[in-house]
Amino acid sequence: xxxGKAISLVDIxxxxxxxxxxxxxxxxxxxxxxxxxxxxxxxxKATLRSAQQEELLRNSIFIQEEERKRIASDLHxxxxxxxxxxxxxxxxxxxxxxxxxxxxxxxxSAVDGLISLSESGISSVxxxxxxxxxxxxxxxxLIKTLERFVETINASGKLNICLxxxxxxxxxxxxxxxGLYRISMELxxxxxxxxxAKKITxxxxxxxxxxxxxxxxxxxxxxxxxxxxxxxxFKNIEARISALxxxxxxxxNTEYAGFKALVKLPV
Amino acid sequence: MNITKAILIASxxxxxxxxxxxxxYYEKFERTLKVFGWFIICSGIVQIIALALxxxxxxxxxxxxxxVPAGFTLLAWYYTTVLGxxxxxxxxxxxxxxxxxxxxxxxxxxxxxxxxxxxALTVExxxxxxxxxxxxxxxxxxxxxxxxxxxxxxxxxxxSGILIYYSSTLLLFYFANYCAQHxxxxxxxxxxxxxxxxxxxxxxCFYVGLWKQVRQYR
Numbered sequence: 001x002x003x004g005k006a007i008s009l010v011d012i013x014x015x016x017x018x019x020x021x022x023x024x025x026x027x028x029x030x031x032x033x034x035x036x037x038x039x040x041x042x043x044x045k046a047t048l049r050s051a052q053q054e055e056l057l058r059n060s061i062f063i064q065e066e067e068r069k070r071i072a073s074d075l076h077x078x079x080x081x082x083x084x085x086x087x088x089x090x091x092x093x094x095x096x097x098x099x100x101x102x103x104x105x106x107x108x109s110a111v112d113g114l115i116s117l118s119e120s121g122i123s124s125v126x127x128x129x130x131x132x133x134x135x136x137x138x139x140x141x142l143i144k145t146l147e148r149f150v151e152t153i154n155a156s157g158k159l160n161i162c163l164x165x166x167x168x169x170x171x172x173x174x175x176x177x178x179g180l181y182r183i184s185m186e187l188x189x190x191x192x193x194x195x196x197a198k199k200i201t202x203x204x205x206x207x208x209x210x211x212x213x214x215x216x217x218x219x220x221x222x223x224x225x226x227x228x229x230x231x232x233x234f235k236n237i238e239a240r241i242s243a244l245x246x247x248x249x250x251x252x253n254t255e256y257a258g259f260k261a262l263v264k265l266p267v
Numbered sequence: 268m269n270i271t272k273a274i275l276i277a278s279x280x281x282x283x284x285x286x287x288x289x290x291x292y293y294e295k296f297e298r299t300l301k302v303f304g305w306f307i308i309c310s311g312i313v314q315i316i317a318l319a320l321x322x323x324x325x326x327x328x329x330x331x332x333x334x335v336p337a338g339f340t341l342l343a344w345y346y347t348t349v350l351g352x353x354x355x356x357x358x359x360x361x362x363x364x365x366x367x368x369x370x371x372x373x374x375x376x377x378x379x380x381x382x383x384x385x386x387a388l389t390v391e392x393x394x395x396x397x398x399x400x401x402x403x404x405x406x407x408x409x410x411x412x413x414x415x416x417x418x419x420x421x422x423x424x425x426x427s428g429i430l431i432y433y434s435s436t437l438l439l440f441y442f443a444n445y446c447a448q449h450x451x452x453x454x455x456x457x458x459x460x461x462x463x464x465x466x467x468x469x470x471x472c473f474y475v476g477l478w479k480q481v482r483q484y485r
Contacts (some may be wrong), residue, residue, distance in 0.1 A: 009446070010454055017461055021435035028427040031403045035423070038407065167373050 002205045051219050058175075058243045065133075065178060071134035087118035107206025132182070133258045142177045143169065146184060159192065159200065166205040176265060180213065183263055184241065190233045196258060206267070213263040221252040222259050241265070271456045278463030279318055281470030286311025288474060292481050299349040300480055301420055303425060306341035307473065309334070320337070324332075329380040338368040339363065342429070346398055349422050353405045353413065366394060385446065388440040392433040399430040421480030427449045428472025435465040 094111045099170045143165055150161045184202065191197050191232070198217030205212040241248050246265035253260045289296075291310075312445040313334045320327035327407055343363045347356050374471045378384045403426065406419065414422070437464050446455055 008458070009442070010450065013442055013446070013458065017435060017438050018435060021431065021465065024431040024434040027400070027403070027430060029425070031407065031427070034407050248287065 019222075032215060040113040049164060049258050054242065054245075057239055061179075061240060061243050062175070068132045072129040075125050075132070076129040080129070083121045083125060087115060088124065090115045090118060116267060136180055137177065138174075140174065142181055146202075149185075153188075159198065160189070161200045161202065163202045166203055166206070167207070169204060169206050169211065170267060172211070172267065173247040176211070176244060176267065180263075180265065182213070182214075183237050183240055184213065185235050187261060188236050190221055191217045191259070195221075197258065209226070209266065211265045211267045214215045217222060217260075218253075221257055222250065237263075268296060270454075271459035271460045274460045274463050275456070277467065278466045279314060281467050281474065282310060282314045285470050285474050285477065286314070288477060292477070295481055297418075299345065300347050300477070301343065302345045303477075306345060307477075309337055309341060326381055328383060332370070332374040332380045332384050332387075333386060335391055336367040339366055339370075339391050342352045342395065343398070345425075346402065347462065349414070349418060350405060351414075353484065356468065370443075378444075385440050385443045385444050388443075389437065392440055395433045396427055396437070399426045399433070402426045412467050417480055417483040420475040420483070424472050424476030424479065428469040428476070429473070432465045449465075 020217040090111060094108070094115060097111060098109055105164055118178070133144050134149075136148065143163075146163055150163045152162050188200060191200055195217050197217040199218050201214070201216040229259070238248065240264060244265050246263060248261060248263050250259070250261035279282070280406070285307050289307045293301065312327055313330050317327040319332050340363050343359050347354055347359050366387075369390060373384060373386045374380055376388060402422070406414070406423065406426075439458050442457075446458060
């Protein structure tokens with residue numbers, strides 16, 4: 001009778017214990033499964049958010065460029081034209097007053113001054129409008145535009161820029177052309193402003209999938225601790241590269257002093 | 268040595284392994300893990316003394332009467348620390364206090380220190396099963412970053428170990444005294460072999476949880 005009791009209780013405890021063990025393991029596995037699903041959902045959401053932000057960034061850059069183009073065009077065509085007319089009238093007045101002997105010399109010199117000011121105004125308007133949107137970029141492309149800019153800088157004698165193209169670049173879409181132009185200008189501008197460099201080397205390369213820009217200067221390099229790194233210039237560069245789905249690696253030149261950057265854009 | 272005895276002895280190895288792991292890496296632990304480390308240190312010390320007493324053929328059951336309330340208090344403290352605002356600390360503290368009182372009353376009046384304290388262990392198992400399931404629900408429902416991912420990873424493994432061990436051994440604890448009185452040693456050894464198996468799984472989970480969390484600090 002006792003033995004019968006013992007067997008029956010053990011027969012209950014062990015199977016129930018095993019069942020409880022299986023249930024517990026099942027709960028743990030279910031938890032792991034749900035957790036994995038949650039992570040996947042969060043990952044999907046994050047990817048979507050990132051894609052939306054990239055789209056927003058692209059749109060914002062596009063709108064900014066359109067606005068620059070409009071302002072450049074308005075400046076050049078309207079304000080530039082108005083100043084040109086003013087200058088033309090001033091020249092006419094100058095010719096008339098020079099014919100009259102009774103006109104005081106201070107009036108003549110005032111007119112001369114106004115003509116000189118209007119010429120300076122025309123030149124400023126042209127420069128500003130070209131900086132906002134270089135007209136040759138659309139017509140002659142990135143490299144020709146940069147070459148022209150480099151010639152101007154080299155002619156000043158303060159800095160020597162060496163621009164080269166390793167492999168011939170393919171036809172670039174307008175956003176890529178404009179983006180690379182702005183990035184190049186921002187990098188040159190940073191060197192001019194902060195590096196105190198004597199020489200800049202810029203090399204463009206193309207490998208069927210990517211367009212690369214190697215940028216090097218012999219200035220004082222990038223101070224990681226300074227605010228220059230995270231300044232507006234670099235933020236702009238990073239935003240443009242992100243909008244073009246490219247990448248940038250930059251840092252101090254390990255071989256010799258200076259700064260170097262490698263910009264890689266998918267084409 | 269038969270397989271039953273081998274498993275019973277082997278169940279001590281993971282406890283000691285985790286114990287030494289905690290001793291070695293204790294300085295690297297963050298606050299939440301240090302609390303769990305104290306539970307492991309407490310378990311390790313109790314296990315070493317119990318093993319020594321067992322080898323000396325002396326009754327080691329009084330240790331269990333100390334270990335059950337102490338272990339539960341440390342585990343409840345770990346849960347309140349790691350879950351932070353996601354758990355009602357006052358409720359957990361009250362439950363811990365009531366359980367410690369119940370355990371002491373049980374050891375004094377119902378199951379003396381030389382008797383297996385199955386009542387306290389059964390109640391402890393039920394409370395920890397509830398706490399571990401609650402933790403899983405909280406982990407699934409919480410906002411993604413309310414618990415740091417590195418803590419969450421360790422917590423998931425530790426919680427899994429606790430749920431598997433205490434739910435698997437609930438019936439064994441409840442019927443332990445009855446089985447000891449009515450059945451022969453072989454049947455009891457068979458029961459405790461299963462307990463050892465669950466214990467090995469729990470400590471392996473603890474080891475993985477601790478190791479994964481420590482690895483992220485490097």
